[in-house]
Amino acid sequence: MTAANSAQANTTLAPIQSSPVPVGQTGVHYEIFVRSFADSNGDGIGDLNGITNKLDYLSDLGVSAIWLMPINPSPSYHKYDVTDYYGIDQEYGTLDDFKRLISEAHQRGIAVIIDLVLHHTSIQHKWFQEASKGPDNPYWHYYKWLTPAEIKARKLATRDITADSGEKNPWHSVRGANYPEQYYGMFWSGMPDLNFDHQPVRDEFFNIARYWLNEVGIDGFRLDAARHLYREAEEPKNHEFWQEFGKVVEAAKPGAYTVGEVWTRPERIAPYFRGLKANFNFDLQLAIAEIVGKENDTEDLVEFLLYVHKAFGNVNPNFIDALLLSNHDQNRIGSLLKGNLDQLKVAASLLLTLPGLPYLYYGEELGMLGMKPDEYIREPFLWDVRARDTQRTRWRRGKYSTSQTVHPLAQQLSDPDSLVNHYKRLIHYRNSHPILTNNISKLLPSGIRQKGIVAFMRQDASGGPCVLLIHNLTKKPIEVVFSPGEEWCRCIVFETKPGGSFLNSRVTVPAYGCVVVE
Structure with a gap:
């Protein structure tokens, strides 16, 4: 016998404020690049009010939390080089707009998580502007400085190109400086790395975390470049810092959520669970794309996950394995599977039934396409065909995801066999099932x-x-x-x-x- 109609099952989630279950232990999360999601004022740039206007869609989809990519003031389009950790970028709106978004989300049982970029700042941040005045400035020790001779003697002049950074020469000089020291920036000269051996830097971020949790009212953080606060040779210092950070977050707002961007072998990810409640499983993301595309379990997916979970559980039995098919740094699953609707449904089914906390990257539920460079995996969300789409952002025209290559949401909602309706049915069933919705099962x-x-x-x-x-x-x-x-x-x-x-x-x-x- 079957009970396929149970796919329509839905549960009404309690507001986050009154929920006894900590954020992340149940439900499905949704990643949003604010700039590309929804435009509320016609300037072509996605904004916080645009997200607020679309909360009913997200609630109907069944998500329990949204993760917003950086919303702090920044000179770049992606905003991963922050100039003010207490502010909202004016392109996206105001602090009042953000507080209204949080309030409206909570009324729908949706938590709000923000990106906290504490690995580096912008060179335009006041800390670096002061530090670059020279070694006698009190902010000098907020960053990592060495002379060319020290860099050479310690054999630190170059670094291996990695999946998360293509910067081979990470030491940079301040233009016009009258001192020899160079600063370290592993991603780019415009993003100087912070020095977490300097206690005032730690204290700054503990205060920043308390501010967003308590004064603004968010529900947690996604921690950018969590593995790179210290060099690989000093990785235990990373673990120690995140333990301290985790205690600060939990004391400020019990049950608040933290998820780290840590990509390495499972045994080396595991210690991060001492301080962080969740970490992304990037290797699983690669494996799902591989086996779905080949239509055969060449990766022995379950055996791999059992090995991973054993490593994580040895450190923290209540670990949350954060699952994904793609994100803002990786080629979209829609393109990896060449837009094959059947395979995209299989990938979604795996994502939403494997143990752990699933993350949807905005537009993934539509089958949006995109291949690097990064701008092309962050294209505007397709609400409707262009002629009728008053909320589609226009900061750039889609190269991969257009109304001709991907059916917009308005078209998919009326098609019972569409990808978005597949996601919707599966998420609502998952939310209704006591084991499937339990992300630490x-x-x-x-x-x-x-x-x-x-x-x-x-x-x-x-x-x-x-x-x-x-x-x-x-x-x-x-x-x-x-x-x-x-x-x-x-x-x-x-x-x-x-x-x-x-x-x-x-x-x-x-x-x-x-x-x-x-």
């Missing part, structure tokens, strides 16, 4: 081993009941034979596509479909 292996199939179980964190998830990666229906370990399975309670059937010790999973078995 356990992953258990299934005995099912068939080509083209990904199968796994999830169990409540307390060790209670299980639910079995079976994904068909291929274009043909597959009859899946249960192993002795699945003898408790009795029926299909949800399916992403019609056509599933349960008979004795076998279940048929439709092409590109997912079934939930209890």
Whole structure:
């Protein structure tokens, strides 16, 4: 028997202020590049009021929190080089606009998380403007300075190009300076790294965190470049800082959420869970794109995740594995899968049923496209065809995502087979299911081993009941034979596509479909 209609299930979430569940332990989060999302005043640039105007859409989609990419004043379009940690960039609106957004989001049970860029500042920040006056300035020690001779002696002149930074020569001179020292900027000369060995720098950011949590009312932070506060040789100092930061956040607002941008091997990510509640699983993102595109589990996805979760759990049994298909730094999943709607639905099904906290990058639910450089993976959200789209941002024209290449939201909402409706059905079912919505529930292996199939179980964190998830990666229906370990399975309670059937010790999973078995 099936209960496919349970896909329509929905739950009304309580306002964040009164919710007993800390942010991140349940639900689905949604990443927004403010500049590209929705324009409320006709200037062509997305803004905070534009997001407020679209909260009903986000609530209807079923998300429990929004993560806003940087909103602080900045000279760049992306705003990852901050000039004032207490302000709102005027392109995006005012502090009152932001407080209204938070209030309206909370009324809909949606938490608000902001990007905190504490690894570096802009060279236009007042701290660096003062520091660059010379070694006698009190702000000098806010940054990392060495003379060319010291850089050479310590063999620090160059760094290896990495996935997160293409800067090979990270030491930079201040134009017109009358001193020999150079400052360190691992991303770019316009982003000088801060010195977290200097206690006043730490104290500044502890105060900044308290301000946004308590005075403004946000619910947590996404921490940019969390692994790079110190060099790799000094990585234990990173762990120590984030432990201290985590305590400050929890004391300021119990239950507030933190998620780190940390990309390395699982054993080296694990210590960050001592201070941060969540960290992004970038390796899983690559693996999902790989197996969905090949329509075969070449990566042994479940085995990989079991290994990852063991490493994380050894440090913090309540770790939150933050899952994603793409984000503002990576090629969009829509392009990686060449716009294949069936495969995009499979990727969404995996994202929303694997254990952990799923993140949707804005427009991912539409199948938006984009390949680096970064501007092209941050194109305007498509609310409607251009002639009718009064809220589409115009800061740049879409190269990959246009009304001709991607069906806009207005068109997809009226199509029951659209990608956005697939996301919507699955998210609402997930929100209604006590195990699937529990982002710290356990992953258990299934005995099912068939080509083209990904199968796994999830169990409540307390060790209670299980639910079995079976994904068909291929274009043909597959009859899946249960192993002795699945003898408790009795029926299909949800399916992403019609056509599933349960008979004795076998279940048929439709092409590109997912079934939930209890």
